[in-house]
Amino acid sequence: MKCPVCEIGCDIPEGGVGRCGMYTCLGKGIAEIHGNSYMAMMPISMETIPILHYIPGAKVLQVSSVGCNFSCRGCISGIFTSNPRSVSGALKRVPPEKVVSKAIDEGCEGIAFCLNEPLVSYYTVMGVAEEAAKEGLFTGISSNCYFTKSAAHFLSNTIDFINIGFKGASDARYRDCGVMSSEPVFRNLKLFHDAGVHVEASVMHLKGMENEVVGTAEGISGISSDIPLQIMRFVPFGDAAIDLEPPVSSSELLCNGLKDILDHVYLFNSPGTPMLNTYCPKCGSLIAEREFYGPMGSKTKWFSPGGRCTCGYVLPLKGEFREGVFHEEGMMGGYRPTRGFEMVLAILECLDVRDGIKLDWLWKDLIKENYLAYVHEKLASFETYYEMIRDLSRRTGKIDEGEDLVCYLEAKSRKVTEKAGNLPVSKRPNVYYSMGTPLFGLISTRFENSLVECAGGRSLNRRITRKGKPGVTLSKEEFECLNPDYVIVSGLFSSPASDYMDFCIREGLDAGAVSNGRIFNMVPGWDFGSPRWILGLMHLANILHPDIFSFDLERERKEYYMMFYRDSDYDITNRSFVKYLP
Incomplete structure (x- = not known):
């Protein structure tokens, strides 16, 4: 049976799975394999998703599962999207009403599906959104938006906002990610926009592929110049070459050039850039001030009341800025958990932990134990870092290897301390x-x-x-x-x-x-x-x-x-x- 959710259109046999590994065919219909199951739930602010023009500063419950229908080089979430089977045992089943209850208990105004691709949990998203609406909460997603037209149509009647992540404007860029065309994404952007869903778009800026960013901006402007565009300066992780990373200065130059195409263009993954701020497209005055807040994220420092400029221009904004912006603790929220778990992998790599089954069980334990809080604590000093090495070596039966690594780090750092420690x-x-x-x-x-x-x-x-x-x-x-x-x-x-x-x-x-x-x-x-x-x-x-x-x-x-x-x-x-x- 053909999967009705994704434009790839996998033909899934009875009991089989589609390319994303998250859907199967049961009887006469397609069903989620891990429906209503989550890898993480944590409160974040809207700008961490990131969403900038929808109730800025609002506290929302970020929910994440595993899996993705794309295969992109250098994916920042690769640890949770490239092999969903390896971490699926850590998923916790939570019915929609319990997700909504947790959001309320955490003092959240809404729920956001992000980190992995929500498209692979389509029916879960729909169920949570419907339950959230009953309690007066909003729901949104951050997605590559490769939905079929019918799936996008039904979703547009259920969710309140979406950040659509473009890979570029050309079919060639989408073929690099394992799919055929960019057309479904532009089509769905228009569908969501016309349905009254708050839409923001993001696009990767890879060095030498500036035309892809410009083409994306032009395609978006054909729908509405009010749609905010977030330029994600590409930071190469995983299997991506470092020469694909543009300097911050190049991304800033590109961002500036797009202001003739769209009213509001922002630059992410560029710490310290002023181009995370909102400026009036009429007179250039500052309307909102933000700063870098981890991969793909930002935090609002100041917002003009009602998004109004001194010249009279009013920012196309849904909802008022929430004072007292919520700050996530440690490595929680947004894409920071992916970096935290990669730090764990970096130690395991040195311990020569290569057994796939052992790694699968370890991930399950670490996710269930909220190990990220432990990792953040142990990054405070050399001594606490050694404690983390020893802990992971015990968990994996690599005690000797762990001691070898600690002894090496201690001996080398001691050589530095012996010479520099007594400097006046x-x-x-x-x-x-x-x-x-x-x-x-x-x-x-x-x-x-x-x-x-x-x-x-x-x-x-x-x-x-x-x-x-x-x-x-x-x-x-x-x-x-x-x-x-x-x-x-x-x-x-x-x-x-x-x-x-x-x-x-x-x-x-x-x-x-x-x-x-x-x-x-x-x-x-x-x-x-x-x-x-x-x-x-x-x-x-x-x-x-x-x-x-x-x-x-x-x-x-x-x-x-x-x-x-x-x-x-x-x-x-x-x-x-x-x-x-x-």
Whole structure:
């Protein structure tokens, strides 16, 4: 029987499954294999989904399952979408009325299906939306929107908002994701918009594929120039090449150029960019101020009452801004859980845990135990990181391998401490750790601060007291008050050091690091999330104190990789913490 949900149109035999692995044929109909079953439920804010023009700041219950009907390179959610069978045992069955009750108990105004692809849980979404409406809650989804026309039609009568994630405008881009055409997505966008559903769109910006973004914007403008477009600067994870990642400056240039096509264009995955803000399309005045809040996410700092500009323009907005924006704890909410579980994988990779069955059972246990809260706690220091290694080694029967890894990290870090630990304050340079753009500084509790201090620097980021994930946007005055001797550019959401220098010169940022040209990039994966942070520590020591440190980083890299990856040429060349997802 042909699946009626997705435009791929899988012909599913009796008892068989479709390509997404989430539907089967039972008797005369198609049914979900894991209906009303969830991997996670957690409260988030609307901007974390992200949705920007629908009740901004509202608290909603994010619900997530597993699986996807697409197969995209570098998928940020690959750990939960590429092999749903491996984590399906961790799914918890919750009937629609219980989901709604949890949303109410958490003080949420609505429910949002995101993280994995809601299309593979179509009937579950419909059931929850209908139940939510009875209790006065709204429902929305973040989806690739590859629904059949009939499925989209029925859904449009049930949900209140949708973020449609475009891969681009051309059929070629969609073939890269394993489907045939972009046409169903544009068709469904119009269908949802015409039905009165609040629609926002997002599109990936891959380096060299700017025409795909422009084409998407043009297609959207043919429906309505009021539809917000979120440009997702591509950050390569999984199997995606790092040369597909555009610099923040290139994405900003592209974003600026689209303002002649659409009224409201936003830039994500670019920490510190002002292009997350809402500006009046008539006079250019600020209407809403936001900042980066983890992968694909943002947080609203300020919103003009009613979305009204001083010139009289009124933002096309549904609902009033909610004061006191909800902040998710730890790694919870949005796409942050995917990074947390990849950090676990990075340790397991070093422990040589390759047994698929063992991994399946481990994932089930970790998800059921809410292990992400534990991971966040253990990222506070070297010592707590060692505790996490030992815990995972016990769970997987790799105790000796875990001790070998801990001993290696302790021995290498001790070599740094022995030389840098007794440096007087006058010999410790002031170091500022930034991400994406110079004015986005990591918060005081981040692991990178420990690296700086162990390497003989004074972490200026310890002085940042505001909340943020993973940092906050500083003013020019705050940056200059810090006056760093060195600026280190994070290896995660990164930019070339040359772009940093150009930004500082263009914006007139005055600091010792700028005048002395002391802006340095961290190697991807060497400062956070993976035991490879030990290489980042040695890299930092070489940078901050070349008079006392001269680590041969290529030799150290090969030694580490041979010991823990059993291959001296093993390498990870993108932003992932691991080379391959299971």
